[in-house]
Amino acid sequence: MEDLYPSRVYDKPKILERKDPVLYGSPGELKEGPLNKQQLDFYETNGFLLLDNFFSPEEVKEMRKHLDLLWEENRDNDSPEVIREPESNEIRSIFDAHRKNEMFNRLSRDPRVTDIIRQILGSDIYVHQFRINFKPGFKGKEFYWHSDFETWHVEDGMPRMRAISCSILLTDNHSYNGPLMLIPGSHKKYVSCVGETPEDNYKFSLKKQELGVPDNESLTRMVKEGGITTAAAPAGSLLLFECNTMHGSNGNITPLPRSNVFFVFNSVKNKLVEPFSGLKPRPEYIANRTIQTPVLQNS
Amino acid sequence: MEDLYPSRVYDKPKILERKDPVLYGSPGELKEGPLNKQQLDFYETNGFLLLDNFFSPEEVKEMRKHLDLLWEENRDNDSPEVIREPESNEIRSIFDAHRKNEMFNRLSRDPRVTDIIRQILGSDIYVHQFRINFKPGFKGKEFYWHSDFETWHVEDGMPRMRAISCSILLTDNHSYNGPLMLIPGSHKKYVSCVGETPEDNYKFSLKKQELGVPDNESLTRMVKEGGITTAAAPAGSLLLFECNTMHGSNGNITPLPRSNVFFVFNSVKNKLVEPFSGLKPRPEYIANRTIQTPVLQNS
Numbered sequence: 001m002e003d004l005y006p007s008r009v010y011d012k013p014k015i016l017e018r019k020d021p022v023l024y025g026s027p028g029e030l031k032e033g034p035l036n037k038q039q040l041d042f043y044e045t046n047g048f049l050l051l052d053n054f055f056s057p058e059e060v061k062e063m064r065k066h067l068d069l070l071w072e073e074n075r076d077n078d079s080p081e082v083i084r085e086p087e088s089n090e091i092r093s094i095f096d097a098h099r100k101n102e103m104f105n106r107l108s109r110d111p112r113v114t115d116i117i118r119q120i121l122g123s124d125i126y127v128h129q130f131r132i133n134f135k136p137g138f139k140g141k142e143f144y145w146h147s148d149f150e151t152w153h154v155e156d157g158m159p160r161m162r163a164i165s166c167s168i169l170l171t172d173n174h175s176y177n178g179p180l181m182l183i184p185g186s187h188k189k190y191v192s193c194v195g196e197t198p199e200d201n202y203k204f205s206l207k208k209q210e211l212g213v214p215d216n217e218s219l220t221r222m223v224k225e226g227g228i229t230t231a232a233a234p235a236g237s238l239l240l241f242e243c244n245t246m247h248g249s250n251g252n253i254t255p256l257p258r259s260n261v262f263f264v265f266n267s268v269k270n271k272l273v274e275p276f277s278g279l280k281p282r283p284e285y286i287a288n289r290t291i292q293t294p295v296l297q298n299s
Numbered sequence: 300m301e302d303l304y305p306s307r308v309y310d311k312p313k314i315l316e317r318k319d320p321v322l323y324g325s326p327g328e329l330k331e332g333p334l335n336k337q338q339l340d341f342y343e344t345n346g347f348l349l350l351d352n353f354f355s356p357e358e359v360k361e362m363r364k365h366l367d368l369l370w371e372e373n374r375d376n377d378s379p380e381v382i383r384e385p386e387s388n389e390i391r392s393i394f395d396a397h398r399k400n401e402m403f404n405r406l407s408r409d410p411r412v413t414d415i416i417r418q419i420l421g422s423d424i425y426v427h428q429f430r431i432n433f434k435p436g437f438k439g440k441e442f443y444w445h446s447d448f449e450t451w452h453v454e455d456g457m458p459r460m461r462a463i464s465c466s467i468l469l470t471d472n473h474s475y476n477g478p479l480m481l482i483p484g485s486h487k488k489y490v491s492c493v494g495e496t497p498e499d500n501y502k503f504s505l506k507k508q509e510l511g512v513p514d515n516e517s518l519t520r521m522v523k524e525g526g527i528t529t530a531a532a533p534a535g536s537l538l539l540f541e542c543n544t545m546h547g548s549n550g551n552i553t554p555l556p557r558s559n560v561f562f563v564f565n566s567v568k569n570k571l572v573e574p575f576s577g578l579k580p581r582p583e584y585i586a587n588r589t590i591q592t593p594v595l596q597n598s
Contacts, residue, residue: 144552145552175475175529176474176549181475181552219437219554220554228473228475228553249552250549250551250552251549251550252549253443253444253480253547253548253549254527254549255518255519256522
């Protein structure tokens, strides 16, 4: 398959134009889905949409209970799905949580969410990745700027930009406890990054990403054009962002932890192929290649 | 001299009550100074005051020119006044800049500032410390929570809380590029920290503070009571904060650097004595013990 979005292959970084639409739904699908025209326009222009208080306080309480449960259960779990901070060894992310926990499994099929995703992607969808991110108080570390698509394309073989990340805020995200930052409009460009992917890169990159990272000049240019939006919102809010939107977050020295559930829906018309790096694919818990989730069956 | 604010001496952290006033000026001095009653009340209650656009854009431009100059001049300077980042070796702070640069010297005597300080401290004043802080874009590191007074008391022998820090914002401080965070009201408590001060601690602590750092429980309690205020303001703004106000800042992955000039005025009635740690005092460029600055002479 032709590589429409080459990255980690050139000597110098390049900014390429996006070759895919942002809204895939037919006019009818777009009109009938849960998002209204204004919301769809905002998403198309900016590459994200923040829906405040999407889940009720009771639902958030339930999710946090299960979050704490998973944190406790995995405290001493050395399985690869549990990613730890490079320095403190604290849990940073738990992958594939929806296969381990019934409540998170239901959440990954919640029609309030999946109907929106289908509206935008104009097709059936499936869960490409599901994880919980913990950013503890006092010592939470930054997540450096990146486009998720860049990694999913190079390391997982996602051919086109037809996927959406959903982040459910499980704690209040203030401007000061390391909330997600997004560069509006950055989803319309593609930063072809520098560097060659080593074998099993994910074993390091999930702790601290050093490859597939945009260069300073490209970032500066993008921020000059689009600015930075901080996704500060109360617990229970839902942030949708396009797979190619540039995002990252600062560390967190405040006492207030920042945790979220993060899951990605991909269109069934955009199934993974061989990774464009030419290396072997990453494990299933990071990038679902077998597509078994019920979302596919119009649940 | 009796140690009214013991720290780094007990096995467990303690929160002590402040034993000093916040506003020292006589009723007449307070009434006639540059700050109005509302501003003074705010400062007394919260322990800080942010004055937006205090300096003109032309003045900021001039300061930034000299900032860049000092950065360039000190690039390869291995003198102790130039503090570098622990990992990248980039310049983090330059101490004593007002003795090296005429423009910063004038700034340290600017009556628009010193009149305010005199109003609050109710006495003549002198420059206790003067430094420039650089927090570069992309990789600026956090400054962990601390009360300046705790260190100045233990390591420099500042007897009472009668000093004020001034921070001039030389770049726009946004919520997202690592602005100063303050805990309103924290200046009325004193966190007696745990740990014994080693000889020459400052050689490490200015890169990364690990002693005189409040414990998680005290911080959590203070934030629960006072919340967190972020000093996001345009370049040219002046932030005054009480020497015992708990503050810190997160890292900065954005392309937008955060630099400021930081200087501290102490009351001449609060001159340094022997450090309460019992160790030898830190060098003059960190803590002025000889008091030669002209501010003293009612310049």
